[in-house]
Amino acid sequence: MADSAPLLSVWDLTVTFPTKHGPVRAIDSLAFDVPRGRTLGIVGESGSGKSVTSLAVMGLHTGADVTGSVVLDGQELIGLSDRALNGLRGRRMAMIFQDPLSSLHPYYTVGEQIAEHHRVHFGSGRRAARARAVEALAEVGIPEPRRRAGEYPHQFSGGMRQRVMIAMALACEPDLLIADEPTTALDVTVQAQILELITRLQEERGLAVVMITHDLGVVARVAHDVLVMYGGRVAEQAPVDALFTTPAHPYTRGLLDSLPRLDDPDDTPLRAIPGSPPSLLDPAPGCAFAPRCPRAARGSEEERSRCAAERPVRSGPEGHPVACHFPAYEGVAP
Structure with missing residues (x-):
């Protein structure tokens, strides 16, 4: 059974990498909680900051400027020595990496x-x-x-x-498991077995799980809560059922609309979000999704100017905040 108190609490997490072209802020003011016995799914396109987030929680970034707060069961991890982190990694928190062949010796x-x-x-x-x-x-x-x-x-x-x-x-029975694309390159049968295995072990041990993926099907199968990331920022956060039935951010809606449907004719082309992810070298002052946003494109000149110049603040119903100037909490056809 899930504990209401968060095992993992992340607040105002920012990760910046120095490059020859200037600093790259890969994560910008990220915040989320993960209680025991629950799974948080983190989704978004490649480059949205999902894996950078997981490595920051584990304290595995080298050469990056990591600020903010990462608290594991009451202990602050930001600023801990390598020796202290080594004592926690594997024992209190563990990570499953994307490619097991390159991760195993x-x-x-x-x-x-x-x-x-x-x-x-x-x-x-x-x-x-x-x-x-x-x-x-x-x-x-x-x-x-x-x-x-x-x-x-x-x-x-x-x-x-x-x-x-x-x-x-899981050999040392950690409290937190971070799974970074654990089913990448696996066929659907093996993928289902791996997800069932993680779910079973979570139920048996009361694990807090962070599931990082680009696959919304995986999220729907295993997650209790979902964090949608775009351009290193949080776009939307909600319980999994609310996210799929009432997505409020245009980016979330675009991700859901891009899923293939069983009732589509065989020759129906896949629906894609137009445009490309933003450059983190030169981030936009306003909403990072504004150049690709159909809601902003349909808006008035004043609304388009606001989206381009003013960064949205997360707000909305309790438990379902969204970073959008013009959110739309409306149903999606199943």
């Missing part, structure tokens, strides 16, 4: 890699750590876990490697 067996993870955080002996590795592989549904613990990453299929990554992430 090719020269060590998967059992050795999971066991090392356990030894570092619990100081257990090799035999006990090995036993925990086999147990973790069994928990994520890998057949013959004792034998397969002695195999190398390249001997596993893509779906099985992703299960190994989940086993490694």
Whole structure:
């Protein structure tokens, strides 16, 4: 059962990268909470800041200026030393990366890699750590876990490697799990198995989960709450049912409209949001979505000027804030 108090609380998080062309503010004043036992889905186009957010929470950015507040179970993470963060990563919070093959070391067996993870955080002996590795592989549904613990990453299929990554992430029973595109490049059957596995483990352990994805189908399947990001900013935040039935931001509506529908004829072209994501080197002073926004294009000259010059502040009904000057809380046909 979900705890009403947030396990993870992010407030005014800003991440800026120095480049030869000038500073790039990849995340701009981000804020969200994740209670225990609940899943927050973070969605948006490539370059919207989803993965940058996850790495900032884990304290994995190097060379970036990270400001704001990230609080895990009452402990502030921004400003912690590397040694202190190393004690939390894997033990209190863990992350599943996009590409399991590049995330796993090719020269060590998967059992050795999971066991090392356990030894570092619990100081257990090799035999006990090995036993925990086999147990973790069994928990994520890998057949013959004792034998397969002695195999190398390249001997596993893509779906099985992703299960190994989940086993490694959960071997030390963390409170927070961040899954960054965990089903990328997997076929739909394996994707469903991975999502069911994460959901089952969440229910059994009361995990707080941050699910980062560009796939709204994944969000609809596993998330309790959704954060829509655009240009490093929050566009809309809502419970999953409210987001799909009453999207208020034109960008959210565009994402939903771009989904293929079963009742469309076979030759119906995919619907796309016109234009391109904004440049973070030279961010617009107003709404980042204004150049692509159909609502702004239909508006009066005064409304278009406001969208272009004035940055919208998140507002709206409790639990469903939206950063838009002209939000439209209206239903969407199923």
